[in-house]
Amino acid sequence: MKPDCILVTALTDPGIMRSLNLKQWDLLIRQARNANLSGRLNTLCHENGLLEHIPEQAINHLSSAQILADRQVDTIRWEVNRIQQALERLDVPVVLLKGAAYLLSGLPAAKGRIFTDIDLLFRKKEIDAVEKTLLLFGWFPTKMDEYDQRYYRTWMHEIPPLSHIKRHSVLDVHHAILPETASLHPDTEKLLENIIPVKGFDNLFTLSEVDMVLHSATHLFHDGELENGLRDLIDLDALLRHFSENNPDFWNDIVLRAHDLELSRPLYYAFKYSNKLLNTPIPKNILTSLDQSPIKPLAWFMDRLFSRALQPDHASCDDGFTGIARWLLYVRSHYLRMPFQLLLPHLLRKAWMRRFNEQDTTI
Template identity: 45%
Template sequence: MADPAGAGLLRALREPAAMAGFEPALWNLVLPRARNAGLVGRLGVRAEAAGIAAALPERVRDMLVAAEAVAATHDRMIRFEVGRIRRALDGTGIGFTLLKGAAYVLGGLKAARGRLVSDVDILVARERIDEVERRLIEHGWRQEKTSAYDQRYYRDWMHELPPLRHRGRMTVVDVHHNILPLTGRLRIDAAKLLAAARPVEGLDGVTILAPADLVLHNVVHLFQDGDVNHGLRDLADLDDLLRHFGPEPGFWSALAARTAELGLGRPVNYALRHAAALLGTPIDPALRAAVGRTAAPPPIDRLMQALLGRALARSGQPAPDLPTRLAREALYLRSHWLRMPPVMLAGHLARKGAMQFLPERQGV
C-alpha cells in the first residue's frame, strides 16, 4: 500500500538535499506527518546542514523555524531542570547519569538539535534510589501515578520509579536504576553503565552515558520496549548518534564489545538494519556481521523485520491502516512478553484491558 507521506519523510531525512525539489503537494503530506512524528525540527536542522534551507518555500521555512524555536525551548528547559535536580541532591554525594534526550542536550550532541524533549531521564545507583526520590519530593516533585497497582508495577517490576512531576513547573523526571525491567528476559548490570558514564563539564556529579551505552539505550528503548509510537524519531536519534560517534576512533569496536557483553546482539541487529535501510545510516561492516550472527531463526527474523519496518515507516500516521495497526499491536505484545514472565503478563494485560471500561479512580 502506497504511503507517499511516509516515503517523502524518509527521503527528506535520508537525503536532505532532495527537500529543495519537493513539490507543494508533497510538502503538504510530509509536514503534517513529520509534525505528528515529532520530526519537523529535525528536518530544519538537516536542511540547514545540507545548505538548502534558503531554497525551500517560504511557508516551509516558517514551519521549520517555528519547530526549531520550540525545540530550543525544550533544550533550555532540560538544562534548567538538570540544575534543579542537582540542587535537590546537593549534599548527598549522589551523582546521576543523564539518559536519552537530556544526555543528547547536555552532551552537545547533534541528535539534540531540533529534537523535542519532554522529560528528563536519569539513572542512579539502585541502592540510592529511595533517597533520590525522597529528596526530589522534598524539592517539589510529586508522584503522578498514585494507584497501588501502578506503584507496584513500577517499583517491583520496572526499571524506573513512577514519573515524578514538579508541582510548579509541571516538568517530569523519570528516575531509573536500570535501562531494562527487573522482570525481563534480558538483564543488564547497571553498575557497568554508571561506571562507564562520562562527566559533564562544569556540572559536578552529572554524567552522561558513554557513547556505546547511549546507542544501546536507544536500541533497547525502541526495539525491546515496544514504544514504536515515536519509532521514527527514535530511529532518527540513532542515526544522529551513529553519524556523530561513528568517526570517533574506537567507537565501533567499543559498541561491538558492549553489545556482546550485555547480550544485546539481537535488538542491535534489528536497529542497525532498519537505520541503514530507512535512513541510510553508515554502519561498521564488522559490527553488522557480528550482530547478524545473533539473529533470530529466519522465520521469526523475517516476521520481526516486516513488523518493525511497517511500524517505523508509518510513524506519525494519524489513522493507521490495518497492517500498521496489527504491526504496532504485535510489537506492543512482544515488548510485554519480553518484559515479564507469562503469568505476570497475563494478569497485567487483563487488568489494563479491564481498566478501559472502568471510570478513572485511584487506589485500586
C-alpha cells in the same frame, strides 16, 4: 508496504527538499509533525542551506517547531541545573539518559530534537534517598492509583514519574535500563563503571558512548512501544555516525560491550534498521560478527513488523497491516518486559480499567 514515505526520504536526502511542490510539502509537514520530527527537519533545512527553496507556508510550521525546540533547550538546561543542586548533598552520581544526555553533551543527535521528560539513572539502593530528596525540592510522584504505584515499584526499572509542582517538569528516575522481569539483564553496575562526566558540572554524568547507543537500541527494540519509533531511530543514526567518525575502535568496542551487557540482539536490530531506513554506514563485517539474526522465518516476520512500525505514524505511511504490526509489537514489548504469568493478569486489568475507568491512562 507503501513505498518510501516522503519524510524518510527527506531525512536521508535533504537535497530533495529543493524541488518539492506545495502538495508534497503539505504531506511532509504532516508526517514530520506526527513523527515528532519537525524540529529535526528544520535543522536539516538550515544545515543544508535550503531555506530559500521552501514555500512560506511550510517555513511557518518548521520555524514554529524550531521555536519550541529552542525553548526546550533552555528549559532542560535549567531543570538539569535544579536537579543537580537538589542532589548535591547526596553524594551519588547523577546520570542523565537519552535526550537530556545528548543535549548536555552537545551531541548532534540533540539538534532540533523535541522531548520533555528528563531520564535519570541511579543504583537501586540509592533510589529511596534520591526520591525523598527530589520530593523536598518539589518533585512529586504523578497521580496514580494504588495498582499502578505497586506495579511500578515491584516490577519496573523506574519509579512512577515525578512531576514538579510549580514548573511541571517530569523526571523518569531509573535504577536499570530494562525491567527486572525482562528476559535480558543488562547490569546497572557495569553501566555506572564507565560513566563520563558532563563538562561544566560537578556531579553530572552520561553513559559512555557505546552504552548510550546500547541504551537507545534497547529502549527502541526491546522495551518501547515504538510510538516515537522513527524519532528514536534518527537518534541511533546520529549517535552511530558521530561516534564512529571520531573513534576508529568504536564498532569493535560496541559489539564487545553489547555481548558483555546481554544486549547483542537489540544492537543487531538497531544496526539493521538504521542502515535499512536511514543508510547509516555500518561496516559489513560488524553486522556479521554480531551474528544475532533470529532464525529465518522469525527474521522475515520481525522485518515485516519493524519496517511498518518504524514509519511515521501518519495515515499516508500506513498500509493495511500497519495497525496490526503496531499492535503485535505492543504485545511483544510487554511480553519481553515480563513473564507470561505476570503479563496476562496485568494486561487484563489494563484492558478492564481502560474500558470502565476513564481516568486510567497509564502504561
